[in-house]
Amino acid sequence: MEFFKTDKIYDFMGKAKIFMVISAVLVVGSWALLFIKGLNFGIDFAGGTIVQVRYDKPVDIATIRQTLKKSDIFKDAAVTYFGSDNEIIIRIKSSTKNLKKDIGDEARNALKGTGNFEIRRVDMVGPKVGGELREKGLMATVIAILAILIYVSVRFEWRFALASVLALVHDVSIAMGAISLFNIPVNLDILAAILTLLGYSLNDTIIVFDRIREGIIENTKLNELNLVINDAITKTLSRTVLTSLTTFFVVLTLYLFGGEIIRGFSFTLLVGIIVGTYSSIFIASPLLSLLGFDLAGYRKRLAEKKKRQQEKERMRAMYEQGMV
Numbered sequence: 001m002e003f004f005k006t007d008k009i010y011d012f013m014g015k016a017k018i019f020m021v022i023s024a025v026l027v028v029g030s031w032a033l034l035f036i037k038g039l040n041f042g043i044d045f046a047g048g049t050i051v052q053v054r055y056d057k058p059v060d061i062a063t064i065r066q067t068l069k070k071s072d073i074f075k076d077a078a079v080t081y082f083g084s085d086n087e088i089i090i091r092i093k094s095s096t097k098n099l100k101k102d103i104g105d106e107a108r109n110a111l112k113g114t115g116n117f118e119i120r121r122v123d124m125v126g127p128k129v130g131g132e133l134r135e136k137g138l139m140a141t142v143i144a145i146l147a148i149l150i151y152v153s154v155r156f157e158w159r160f161a162l163a164s165v166l167a168l169v170h171d172v173s174i175a176m177g178a179i180s181l182f183n184i185p186v187n188l189d190i191l192a193a194i195l196t197l198l199g200y201s202l203n204d205t206i207i208v209f210d211r212i213r214e215g216i217i218e219n220t221k222l223n224e225l226n227l228v229i230n231d232a233i234t235k236t237l238s239r240t241v242l243t244s245l246t247t248f249f250v251v252l253t254l255y256l257f258g259g260e261i262i263r264g265f266s267f268t269l270l271v272g273i274i275v276g277t278y279s280s281i282f283i284a285s286p287l288l289s290l291l292g293f294d295l296a297g298y299r300k301r302l303a304e305k306k307k308r309q310q311e312k313e314r315m316r317a318m319y320e321q322g323m324v
Helices: 013-036 061-068 103-110 127-155 158-181 188-218 225-257 260-282 284-290 295-320
Strands: 048-055 078-081 087-092 117-125
Touching: 013 158, 013 225, 013 260, 013 284, 048 103, 061 078, 061 087, 103 117, 127 158, 127 188, 158 188, 158 260, 158 284, 188 225, 188 260, 188 284, 188 295, 225 260, 225 284, 260 284
Parallel strands: none
Antiparallel strands: 048 087, 048 117, 078 087
16 A cells, blocks of 8 residues: 655655754753653552552542541552542552551551442552662663664664664653653553564664665665665655554554553553654654765675675585586
């Protein structure tokens, strides 16, 4: 299915400066948010206790808060609705003293008189474990980016690798900025969404880079890198848009109807799909040009590599025929 005519080459590189400025503003704004506001770490990374309570009818959350203030354990708890007005989440900071008690029983005692309810879930993570998870999560992200850098360097060329990694940093920065802006709790599911975003964005970028490399090899009439990039993006544009829209609507369905449990995960992916698609078209390829990719030199290296390969095949054929 073709949304865009491939017989017309769109001038993406002619608008590259505009898109780079927009991206720079978004990235700097995201970093500023992360520095000033920070992230709302959930219990997976900060440690703490979550108690999920479901009532048989809607409840007044202000009344719940006032009731919990009478309890030594829950007096400083954060109470929010969870998906509907008859289900709430109680968050408290864990301590050694609290972890020795049955938090479920303590919650039942603290909520007596507020209505008919059931304890749906109790999750507890100690602060030490939360810190370790946070460090390992950051390490996993860094290792993933380094592995991507090595992979793309081997498959393409170091400028391709650096451009793809910078595009990934761009995507993750904006996604994290959105998470900070909307105060999304950062737990393991958010980390999973970020790692998924890395793979999704890289896949889009690699497809465009593959087409650029094919254009360099096959279309020798194009002697300017910008023309090769415009041609490559145009030829992959329909595929990119179709794939992104399909994924976007699936994730949007999860966000709207999947419930609170996966709301943060699906929100991060929604932002990531939009930003990742944008960066694979308007950021990664212009970065390749800004990094000083030498079109003529790359073609020369490819020609030399092909010549060496042909020579090896010729020598192998001569050896098999007993001529060497």
